[in-house]
Amino acid sequence: MSDINELAQSLKDIENQLTDCMKCGMCQAVCPVFKETGNEGDVARGKIFLLERLSDLMLTDAKGVKTRLDKCLMCGTCASNCPSGVKILEIFIKARAALTEYIGLSPVKKLIFRGMLKHPERMNALIEAASKLQGLGTSQADPELGTQCSKLLSRFIGDRHFLPLSKNPLHKTTPSLDSPVGKSGIKVAFFPGCVTDKMNPEIGLATLKVLKHHGVGVFMPKGQACCGIPALASGDRKTFDSLLDQNTALFAEMDFDYLITPCATCTATIKEIWPMMARNNSKSRSRADEWAPKTMDISQFLVDVLHVEPSGQNAGQQALSVTYHDPCHLQKSLGVSSQPRQIIRANPGCEFVEMNAAGTCCGNGGSFNLQNYDLSRSIGMKKRENILSTGASIVATSCPACMMQIRDVLSQNHDNVKVKHVIEIYADSLE
Amino acid sequence: MISKSIIKEFETICGKDGVMTSEVDRQNYSYDAAVLDPVVPAAVVRPGTGGEIGKIVALCNDNSIPVTVRGAGTNLSGGTIPMGNGIVLLTNRMNRIIELNDVDMYVRVEPGVVTATLAAQVASRGLFYPPDPGSQAVSTIAGNVAENAGGLRGLKYGVTKDYVMSIEFYDAMGRRVTSGSKTVKCVTGYNLAGLMTSSEGTLGIFSEITLKLIPPPQASKAMMAIYDSVEDATQTVAAIIADKIVPCTLELMDNFTINAVEDFSKAGLPRDAKALLLIEVDGHPVQVAEDGAKVEAICRKLGARHVQVAQNDAEKAKVWEARRAALSALARLKPTLVLEDATVPRSKIPAMVSAIEGLSRKYNLPIGTFGHAGDGNLHPTILTDRRDNDQWHRTERCVSDLFDAALALGGTLSGEHGIGIAKSGFLKNEVGQSSIDFSRAMKAAIDPNTILNPGKIIGC
Numbered sequence: 001m002s003d004i005n006e007l008a009q010s011l012k013d014i015e016n017q018l019t020d021c022m023k024c025g026m027c028q029a030v031c032p033v034f035k036e037t038g039n040e041g042d043v044a045r046g047k048i049f050l051l052e053r054l055s056d057l058m059l060t061d062a063k064g065v066k067t068r069l070d071k072c073l074m075c076g077t078c079a080s081n082c083p084s085g086v087k088i089l090e091i092f093i094k095a096r097a098a099l100t101e102y103i104g105l106s107p108v109k110k111l112i113f114r115g116m117l118k119h120p121e122r123m124n125a126l127i128e129a130a131s132k133l134q135g136l137g138t139s140q141a142d143p144e145l146g147t148q149c150s151k152l153l154s155r156f157i158g159d160r161h162f163l164p165l166s167k168n169p170l171h172k173t174t175p176s177l178d179s180p181v182g183k184s185g186i187k188v189a190f191f192p193g194c195v196t197d198k199m200n201p202e203i204g205l206a207t208l209k210v211l212k213h214h215g216v217g218v219f220m221p222k223g224q225a226c227c228g229i230p231a232l233a234s235g236d237r238k239t240f241d242s243l244l245d246q247n248t249a250l251f252a253e254m255d256f257d258y259l260i261t262p263c264a265t266c267t268a269t270i271k272e273i274w275p276m277m278a279r280n281n282s283k284s285r286s287r288a289d290e291w292a293p294k295t296m297d298i299s300q301f302l303v304d305v306l307h308v309e310p311s312g313q314n315a316g317q318q319a320l321s322v323t324y325h326d327p328c329h330l331q332k333s334l335g336v337s338s339q340p341r342q343i344i345r346a347n348p349g350c351e352f353v354e355m356n357a358a359g360t361c362c363g364n365g366g367s368f369n370l371q372n373y374d375l376s377r378s379i380g381m382k383k384r385e386n387i388l389s390t391g392a393s394i395v396a397t398s399c400p401a402c403m404m405q406i407r408d409v410l411s412q413n414h415d416n417v418k419v420k421h422v423i424e425i426y427a428d429s430l431e
Numbered sequence: 432m433i434s435k436s437i438i439k440e441f442e443t444i445c446g447k448d449g450v451m452t453s454e455v456d457r458q459n460y461s462y463d464a465a466v467l468d469p470v471v472p473a474a475v476v477r478p479g480t481g482g483e484i485g486k487i488v489a490l491c492n493d494n495s496i497p498v499t500v501r502g503a504g505t506n507l508s509g510g511t512i513p514m515g516n517g518i519v520l521l522t523n524r525m526n527r528i529i530e531l532n533d534v535d536m537y538v539r540v541e542p543g544v545v546t547a548t549l550a551a552q553v554a555s556r557g558l559f560y561p562p563d564p565g566s567q568a569v570s571t572i573a574g575n576v577a578e579n580a581g582g583l584r585g586l587k588y589g590v591t592k593d594y595v596m597s598i599e600f601y602d603a604m605g606r607r608v609t610s611g612s613k614t615v616k617c618v619t620g621y622n623l624a625g626l627m628t629s630s631e632g633t634l635g636i637f638s639e640i641t642l643k644l645i646p647p648p649q650a651s652k653a654m655m656a657i658y659d660s661v662e663d664a665t666q667t668v669a670a671i672i673a674d675k676i677v678p679c680t681l682e683l684m685d686n687f688t689i690n691a692v693e694d695f696s697k698a699g700l701p702r703d704a705k706a707l708l709l710i711e712v713d714g715h716p717v718q719v720a721e722d723g724a725k726v727e728a729i730c731r732k733l734g735a736r737h738v739q740v741a742q743n744d745a746e747k748a749k750v751w752e753a754r755r756a757a758l759s760a761l762a763r764l765k766p767t768l769v770l771e772d773a774t775v776p777r778s779k780i781p782a783m784v785s786a787i788e789g790l791s792r793k794y795n796l797p798i799g800t801f802g803h804a805g806d807g808n809l810h811p812t813i814l815t816d817r818r819d820n821d822q823w824h825r826t827e828r829c830v831s832d833l834f835d836a837a838l839a840l841g842g843t844l845s846g847e848h849g850i851g852i853a854k855s856g857f858l859k860n861e862v863g864q865s866s867i868d869f870s871r872a873m874k875a876a877i878d879p880n881t882i883l884n885p886g887k888i889i890g891c
């Protein structure tokens with residue numbers, strides 16, 4: 001597509017959602033990006049206005065609109081505070097797809113999404129190779145946090161501090177699983193998600209340990225693909241469709257009671273974006289619709305379904321103090337915030353401390369972090385201040401992507417605070 | 432269009448990143464919260480100091496470039512819709528609280544400070560800045576002053592103008608002018624700070640504002656009274672005031688709004704009630720207890736079928752949650768929401784409410800009415816769809832009739848949202864031609880090249 005009239009036409013699909021915005025500007029109060037820049041184009045009201053103008057052909061600079069749309073964490077804070085209930089994330093996702101269709105995908109993204117992401121085996125092989133090579137040109141950034149920084153890669157990733165790719169990704173140590181239903185009488189399908197699989201397999205292992213402990217049968221099909229959100233957020237619908245088809249075919253092989261992930265973003269994507277974006281009348285669509293109500297974050301599953309409760313014990317002086325960051329995709333997208341806190345309290349050796357603004361975005365925002373690193377970092381630094389002022393020795397959260405960001409901002413400053421997934425904390429308390 | 436050389440001069444004044452000229456950036460400053468057609472400015476500038484404001488305005492005056500100053504762009508009357516050949520001057524880089532003086536109880540701020548940020552900062556020092564427009568989480572102090580914004584606490588604590596002690600502004604020639612003082616009393620010269628209040632950016636551009644602060648009330652009590660008739664509810668309002676009790680907040684919600692809120696938040700409101708009064712009294716604990724009991728008794732005596740007094744903070748929060756949800760609940764019902772603020776003397780509220788109901792029937796448009804019953808400032812909220820020509824035409828006629836109804840009852844076109852361009856055509860009906868002529872003569876003398884937010888309030 002290259003005709004602006006066609007672009008305008010495809011935006012008409014979301015016209016009703018666009019007109020729901022009454023331009024009250026209340027989203028300015030909560031948008032983390034607007035807080036940094038004060039630019040109307042960076043907040044939901046401005047982005048929605050630009051889309052309206054584009055769909056009315058009152059504006060022709062589609063590329064300019066796309067850059068404003070991309071400067072967004074997709075955190076949904078605006079949507080959860082919008083008095084008019086505008087479906088902001090749906091608008092953004094659909095508009096990104098329409099604009100990408102019109103402008104085309106950048107060659108780098110094309111390579112990453114269509115050359116790699118779309119083909120899980122190819123991606124795994126490539127990442128394995130990379131994990132062997134990664135020692136080259138990287139140096140240890142913070143021994144405490146285990147992060148590295150890379151001179152060779154700095155052209156692409158700046159001076160970020162990141163965890164090395166795992167030499168033992170989950171898909172290698174546990175390629176697939178079909179464990180029997182135990183005392184809980186429940187069978188779950190397990191979707192670890194890319195970051196857990198490739199960078200933090202310990203989160204996946206902790207989840208499996210916990211599920212086993214509670215007598216939950218696990219079905220984990222081999223060859224799982226990415227949930228699709230990175231591609232979709234970049235407007236690459238084709239890759240998203242293909243990933244969705246691969247995943248839904250895999251998970252359809254067996255019946256399960258719940259679909260569990262330890263990743264806030266994957267949970268929200270499977271629960272909300274899959275049904276929203278799957279092609280009408282496709283097999284994937286009916287499966288996505290069927291699974292959405294069964295899809296849960298691991299903490300929510302443990303608390304709401306298995307009724308795991310706080311330990312009630314007082315660890316006294318020995319207690320490790322743990323604070324918690326609410327991932328946007330759990331708290332704002334799905335309203336899950338008390339359950340992860342309960343899970344931390346379920347470890348008798350931990351004392352939970354609330355941080356200020358726990359629900360404020362950490363600033364990662366997926367590819368936002370790559371495209372707007374300085375902004376991302378300054379948003380992250382506010383999170384860091386709130387973490388540090390709790391005095392906690394561990395900051396826990398429920399999303400491996402947030403963990404990446406938080407690790408980066410803490411490591412940059414050599415702060416002595418460990419970053420963990422909630423499920424690791426709970427797993428540590430189980431024999 | 433503005434020439435490249437002038438853009439360069441703006442850049443010299445505000446820095447390169449303080450000037451926006453791309454199509455998308457300019458588009459984003461073409462609208463505000465009013466339901467009006469956007470107008471795309473030729474450039475957007477973001478000064479960081481008063482000195483920069485002065486230079487920008489002088490440059491614009493020399494070149495006859497219209498300047499529309501913008502805070503958060505949340506006004507509901509089109510006050511920040513610029514001219515196509517003009518610039519938008521953004522104040523949000525100037526958002527410092529310059530001085531918070533708890534001994535003399537005032538605060539000096541830059542124009543772009545967000546109202547709620549200021550109120551929180553003031554509260555953290557044990558003081559109180561009462562004006563609380565519904566948009567306070569984003570609105571700016573200069574925007575509040577330039578619109579003379581009100582809020583829920585207007586009845587007892589007054590509106591923004593009651594807190595303005597002094598204003599420093601730049602005139603149309605870019606000269607710095609100060610007026611008012613940090614003292615409680617001040618009679619030196621014309622009350623220019625008063626003139627600047629509700630001037631909507633047409634007379635000068637504020638660079639610093641000094642606001643009065645007061646000690647906060649020590650206690651408060653909230654309650655909800657449920658009525659089977661609007662008349663009874665409004666009689667109650669009059670009776671409370673007649674009994675010399677001034678609640679800090681006295682809000683009304685009509686049946687349509689009650690049902691919208693109930694659909695939206697399932698707060699447990701009585702769907703069959705014709706009206707709700709939401710009342711809060713505050714002050715010294717002893718007085719609060721006494722006033723609270725008196726108000727409760729008045730409500731019952733004048734026909735409230737039920738009075739729910741909040742027993743703790745959680746219950747109090749619930750009372751106000753219902754009121755705060757009103758706009759959100761109505762906004763979800765139709766694509767376009769026209770929020771009006773025609774205001775009548777308190778005693779005329781029953782007549783106004785029935786006039787509104789009549790208009791809703793006449794034009795076949797749903798209207799939810801809620802608002803500040805205590806000061807006669809209702810918010811009839813018309814639910815419509817701007818894309819539908821017929822509906823929109825009916826809406827415009829309905830709004831016009833609504834103004835007539837308010838004026839016929841001795842009221843005013845706008846209690847707090849301002850005139851802007853949305854109501855400038857109706858101004859004459861209220862204030863008469865001589866008032867407009869006087870204002871125009873004054874404007875022409877102050878701003879001979881008509882560069883300060885042209886077209887607003889008094890038309891062109």
Ligand SMILES: Cc1cc2nc3c(=O)[nH]c(=O)nc-3n(C[C@H](O)[C@H](O)[C@H](O)COP(=O)(O)OP(=O)(O)OC[C@H]3O[C@@H](n4cnc5c(N)ncnc54)[C@H](O)[C@@H]3O)c2cc1C
Pocket residue numbers: 023024025026463464499500501502503504505506507510511522542563564565566569570571572573574575576577578579580581582583630631632633635636637638758847848849884
């Ligand atoms: C959801 C919602 C609720 C609202 N609730 C209320 C309410 O309860 N009470 C109420 O009164 N209003 C209310 N409003 C209207 C609006 O928020 C107020 O008018 C507010 O004062 C506008 O502030 P702003 O910073 O957005 O100003 P803007 O909209 O940016 O500007 C308003 C006017 O002020 C002028 N101006 C701005 N800065 C300066 C300056 N530095 N010097 C000179 N002129 C300047 C502008 O030119 C314009 O004419 C509400 C609006 C919304 C969307």
Ligand code: SF4
Pocket residue numbers: 020021022023024025026027028044045048078081082083084085086088
């Ligand atoms: S808060 Fe919602 S309705 Fe208001 S401007 Fe933002 S997106 Fe639009």
Ligand code: SF4
Pocket residue numbers: 030031032033034042043044071072073074075076077078079088
């Ligand atoms: S999703 Fe987050 S970053 Fe994007 S506009 Fe909304 S609040 Fe801002």
